Amino acid sequence: MEHGASGGRNAAGGIDPETLTGWTLVRTxxxxxxRFLRLFADHGVTKHQFGVLVRLSREPxxxxxxxxxxILVTPQSVGPILREMERVGLLRRIEPGTPGRAVAVExxxxxxxxxxxxxxxxAELNRPESLGLTADEARDxxxxxxxVHDHLSG
Structure with a gap:
């Protein structure tokens, strides 16, 4: 049977987790x-720090x-992340923060x-071969x- 084809029910009417597309998405x-957490830990950064670095590199x-x-956190959570990144030297303030105004960083x-x-x-972790896919499969x-993300987020 093709994964996800039966809507999650097996022939006996019970739940078959192998056919639950959403559950497979959660597990995947x-x-x-x-894998990402291990990669980031090996390089001494967190997933949030990586996300901040990527975004600031594209949009100072x-x-x-x-x-x-x-980086999928609340606005209140960004301040402590930025302060830690400043402490370890990954970024610096370019404008002092004032009450009610965000601190500009680079x-x-x-x-x-x-x-x-x-x-x-x-990038290596995202290569189609690293995911067990062909280039066409990865694109699809x-x-x-x-x-799915746009549908669930909309």
Missing amino acids: GRAMGD GVSQAALARE ITPAGRRTLAVVGPAV LGRLLHR
Whole structure:
């Protein structure tokens, strides 16, 4: 039987987890997430720090609210993440914070070096072969996952 084809029920009417597409997506997300966490730990960064570095490299001066959306945390959680990144030298303040105004930050040379090492490792983890897929399968899967994400988020 093709995975996901029966809507989750087997011939006897019981739940067959192998046919639950959403459940397979959860399990796959967990397995991929574990790989990312190991990769980030090997490079001394967190998933949130990596996300901040990527976004700031593409869009210097981006708002803390946009950073929060990018790294999937609440806006209140961004401040402590940025302070820790500043403490370890991955970024620096470029404007002092004032009450009611976000602190503007930029990537330091150390942050850029970190991104230059971690970025290719992330790309390697995302290669179709690393996922057990062909290039066409990876493209199709990516398109379908974006469609599911947009549907569930909309």
